Amino acid sequence: MKIIVSKNGPYLVEGGVPLIWEEICNDDEGYCRKWKEVTRYPIEEKYALCRCGHSMNKPFCDGTHEKIQFNGTETAGNESYLRHPKVVEGKTLKLEDVENLCVHARFCMRAGAIWNLTRQSDIPEARETAIEEACNCPSGRLVLHDKGNGQVIEPELEKSIVVIEYPVRNEHGPLWVRGGIPVVSGDGKSYTVRNRVTLCRCGKSGNKPFCDGSHVEH
Ligand code: FES
Structure with a gap:
């Protein structure tokens, strides 16, 4: 399986990658809480x-990119930003945060938000909620480490592409590439x-091919 970013054109997906449409659902207090599968193509x-x-x-x-002369220039570069995340230290968890990968899925805001929950991770409930929030972060902006065993805490994800929709806010989110599918740039370089x-x-991201949250109007 792989995804090729074509020059000024679409993502070319190869290898029978499952494609799923999912929606972000709020809880009763208005916080993003669950993913709902709507369609499996x-x-x-x-x-x-x-x-x-x-x-x-x-x-x-559908070929419209040619008519509008879409400029899809890839600007994500060598991804050095992944090596310099902001770090939040708690008693049992360490959080790495690469802010410019935020796609505004907002799972991290509940129960005092993941940064505070990480600092309070000696409290079992805070730790559990922080882990749930990090694992629901589609872009991998937020990554937790277990300080007990030194391991990264990652969700098990089916190799697939999810089209993210957030109907409550009428936001049409990015494509969530799950399970470690390689993304290859137009010039053959692997991200x-x-x-x-x-x-x-x-088409609006300043960090193409990755989402930088620009689909959200502020
Ligand atoms: S990339 Fe082809 S129509 Fe948008």
Whole structure:
């Protein structure tokens, strides 16, 4: 399985990667809490996903990128930002935070927010909630380490691509690439393979091919 970022065009997906549409659901207090699977598309060996944001057949490409002369220049560079995260230390957890990967899924805000929960991670309930929040972060902005065994805490994710929608706020989120599927740039360079990454599908990111939250109007 792999995803090729074509020059000024769509993502070319190969290897029969499952494609799923999921929605972010709020809890009764208005915090993002759960993922809901809405549609599982029939498995295709190859397909092309829109990254310009203008297809009339989303999430698939319909060729509109050519008509609008989409500039899809990749600017994510060598990803040195992954090596310099902000670090929050707690008693039992360490949080790494790469802020410019935020896609505004907002799972991290509940119960005092993940930064405070990490600092209070000697309290079992705070620790458990911090882990749930980090594992729901689709982009891998937030990564927790267990200070007891030194291991990274990562969710087990099916190799798949999820089209993220957030109907409560009418936000159309990025493509969530799960389970360590390689993403290859237009010039053949492989990006760092991670369990969770999110790809821009609105065309506005300043960190292409990755989402930087630009789909959200502020
Ligand atoms: S990338 Fe082809 S229509 Fe958007």
